[in-house]
Amino acid sequence: MQKTRRFSPAGLLLAVCAALPLSSFGASLDDQLLDRLSAAAPKIDTAVLKTAIDASRCAVSNGVQMPERLAVIDFSLPSSQERLWIFDLENGELLLRDLVAHGKNSGNFKSTAFSNIEGSYQSSIGLFQARESYYGKHGYSLRLDGLEPGINDLARQRAIVIHGADYVNEDWVSKYGRIGRSHGCPAVDNQIVKRVVDNLKGGQLVFKYYPDQEWLHSSGFLKCDNKTLAGKNLQKSG
Secondary structure, three states, rough: OOOOOOOOOHHHOOOOOOOHHHHHHHHHHHHHHHHHHHOOOOOOOHHHHHHHHHHOOOOOOOOEOOOOOOEEEEEEOOOEEEEEEEEEEOOEEEEEEEEEOOEEOOOOOOOEEEOOOOOOOOOEEEEEEEEEEEOOOOOEEEEEEEEEOOOOOOOOOOOOOEEEEOOOOHHHHHOOOOOEEEEEOEEEEOHHHHHHHHHHOOOOOOEEOOOOHHHHHHOHHOOHHHHHOOHHHHHEEE
């Protein structure tokens, strides 16, 4: 029996809806996009998904290139649960759902502490743009640029990347009750890292959520405050 953690079955799609074009990433059609993605991924917290969509729409309205895909990581869930989702925004499909690691100093079973500081070995939250793929010490990997000043904008300097790891799999969960932890990177199962990297490289968006009240109330992407968003860290289209 095929596991649902790898790819979404076609039956999860809303066949009654026409494919939403990329231009649907606007306020007037956000509810339609949210409904469709929620139906494709019934185990994701709808409030978390809505927050990711709102932040992404705000980023696009402020010059970030239009994404075709969106990855959502819900760090409020324990690492033993599949808390990474990758969505096809144009077709309203769930492409993948799987495990993802947090930093060793962010917590044990759950992540509760986050940082933008180099050497902290903590994860960071907020909106990121996936950039170029490369081969490094962890094999095929993907660089991330943090788009939120003071929250995650040192991601590249910190070498926060998506890479594969042998400690991210269900065997670890069975043995330890959790997966292993990284130095702050959102590490994934070696079996799916190529799929993750290839779906996200070249400018797709990655949203890492945690109910941190200071961030929720101050993030320019969540408030869509143009003054807060005005910064050189925004990756302009074109």
